[in-house]
Amino acid sequence: MGIYAMDFALKFNQSIFSTPYPPKPSPKCRFLTARCSLPLSSDGAATGLAERPWKVADARLLLEDGSIWRAKSFGASGTRVGEVVFNTSLTGYQEILTDPSYAGQFVLMTNPHIGNTGVNFDDDESRQCFLAGLVIRSLSITTSNWRCVETLGDYLAERNVMGIYDVDTRAITCRLRQDGSLIGVLSTEQSRSDDELLEMSRSWDIVGIDLISGVTCNAPYEWVDETKSEWDFNSDGRDRDTYRVIAYDFGIKHNILRRLASYGCKITVVPSTWPAAETLKLKPDGVLFSNGPGDPSAVPYAVETVKEILGKVPVFGICMGHQLLGQALGGKTFKMKFGHHGGNHPVRNLRNRRVEISAQNHNYAVDPASLPEGVEVTHVNLNDGSCAGLAYPALSIMSLQYHPEASPGPHDSDCAFREFIELMESTKQAA
Numbered sequence: 308m309g310i311y312a313m314d315f316a317l318k319f320n321q322s323i324f325s326t327p328y329p330p331k332p333s334p335k336c337r338f339l340t341a342r343c344s345l346p347l348s349s350d351g352a353a354t355g356l357a358e359r360p361w362k363v364a365d366a367r368l369l370l371e372d373g374s375i376w377r378a379k380s381f382g383a384s385g386t387r388v389g390e391v392v393f394n395t396s397l398t399g400y401q402e403i404l405t406d407p408s409y410a411g412q413f414v415l416m417t418n419p420h421i422g423n424t425g426v427n428f429d430d431d432e433s434r435q436c437f438l439a440g441l442v443i444r445s446l447s448i449t450t451s452n453w454r455c456v457e458t459l460g461d462y463l464a465e466r467n468v469m470g471i472y473d474v475d476t477r478a479i480t481c482r483l484r485q486d487g488s489l490i491g492v493l494s495t496e497q498s499r500s501d502d503e504l505l506e507m508s509r510s511w512d513i514v515g516i517d518l519i520s521g522v523t524c525n526a527p528y529e530w531v532d533e534t535k536s537e538w539d540f541n542s543d544g545r546d547r548d549t550y551r552v553i554a555y556d557f558g559i560k561h562n563i564l565r566r567l568a569s570y571g572c573k574i575t576v577v578p579s580t581w582p583a584a585e586t587l588k589l590k591p592d593g594v595l596f597s598n599g600p601g602d603p604s605a606v607p608y609a610v611e612t613v614k615e616i617l618g619k620v621p622v623f624g625i626c627m628g629h630q631l632l633g634q635a636l637g638g639k640t641f642k643m644k645f646g647h648h649g650g651n652h653p654v655r656n657l658r659n660r661r662v663e664i665s666a667q668n669h670n671y672a673v674d675p676a677s678l679p680e681g682v683e684v685t686h687v688n689l690n691d692g693s694c695a696g697l698a699y700p701a702l703s704i705m706s707l708q709y710h711p712e713a714s715p716g717p718h719d720s721d722c723a724f725r726e727f728i729e730l731m732e733s734t735k736q737a738a
């Protein structure tokens with residue numbers, strides 16, 4: 308469930324159980340009761356979905372350190388390889404599943420109860436799930452939310468995404484914190500030996516791979532979806548389409564586009580390989596470099612594009628976009644031990660000394676010592692002191708390592724979109 312839903316329900320004292328939603332359910336919709344999703348036969352015994360939660364372990368997660376974790380499967384079956392990362396968000400698993408920045412990764416949720424609110428029509432952050440799989444402690448057998456249209460298990464199965472539950476997520480998280488991110492293999496195929504799967508985990512790597520090319524759009528498109536006024540928590544009568552923005556899609560989350568649109572931007576989204584010259588020909592007021600999966604040093608073509616645009620129009624980089632900007636300015640990125648993934652990371656804005664609680668999802672960071680003079684570190688992650696934001700006022704550049712658009716997460720950093728608008732406005736006025 309997104310933070311928006313909670314805000315909305317609280318703000319308007321909305322009864323979350325009586326609201327008719329969605330207005331016209333599709334035939335696929337399955338509204339499950341709040342009490343129990345297991346259909347009961349006449350003698351009261353559970354039938355149908357009764358294999359949950361008493362199913363025997365039918366899946367294995369094997370980590371490259373040699374550990375083997377037996378679990379129960381849901382969603383799709385098969386064998387997948389990926390990097391295991393843990394996410395500390397309490398809510399918002401649907402947004403996490405559809406965040407393209409998780410391509411190539413298994414997301415382990417530290418919140419033990421997942422699936423409780425099912426999935427809904429509104430919370431997808433992109434056109435599909437790009438992640439390698441989902442690892443959770445306990446899969447809720449009851450699904451209850453006023454927006455729910457489907458169970459999490461059915462949603463994952465339809466999208467061919469593997470999930471496992473009944474696995475000790477705390478023990479795996481401790482291991483990742485101690486040893487750093489690990490490559491893992493998830494399999495439901497009993498015919499494959501442990502040795503074969505361990506070998507698979509040890510011969511795959513996420514470093515140095517261009518994962519952006521697998522998630523970006525194929526062709527430019529205009530963002531036309533409007534944020535419904537009841538969800539637009541921070542709209543203060545801004546005019547629409549006041550600023551022309553080109554957004555590079557390195558794996559862009561829809562809420563970045565929604566927030567830009569709410570702040571009055573008319574947005575054209577372009578693929579990651581879209582030439583800088585074509586962008587500049589469109590005479591935008593600003594350019595956004597989006598979030599995206601994988602190693603920022605494995606996409607030199609994107610860094611070149613950013614370099615060609617810098618200094619010509621105001622730019623805003625978010626997460627992968629921030630890392631590409633850091634490189635384009637002459638800096639270096641490095642892989643962190645286990646990264647930041649969650650909705651509760653304190654960040655200090657060094658310009659106004661305010662602490663923002665932020666949504667984060669990254670495994671790489673910009674090394675501030677590698678940046679040339681004139682580049683200002685504007686934000687610092689208070690958990691580990693890493694660089695969380697940059698600015699280069701002389702070239703109208705701003706960037707954040709984390710997610711001001713949230714989805715899921717707190718809205719403390721939404722003001723970053725206003726700063727981007729102000730950057731575009733002041734450049735317009737100076738012209």
Ligand SMILES: NC(=O)CC[C@H](N)C(=O)O
Pocket residue numbers: 408597598599600601602603625626627628668669670671672
């Ligand atoms: N959310 C993102 O843009 C992630 C950036 C980059 N892929 C990282 O893991 O650091």
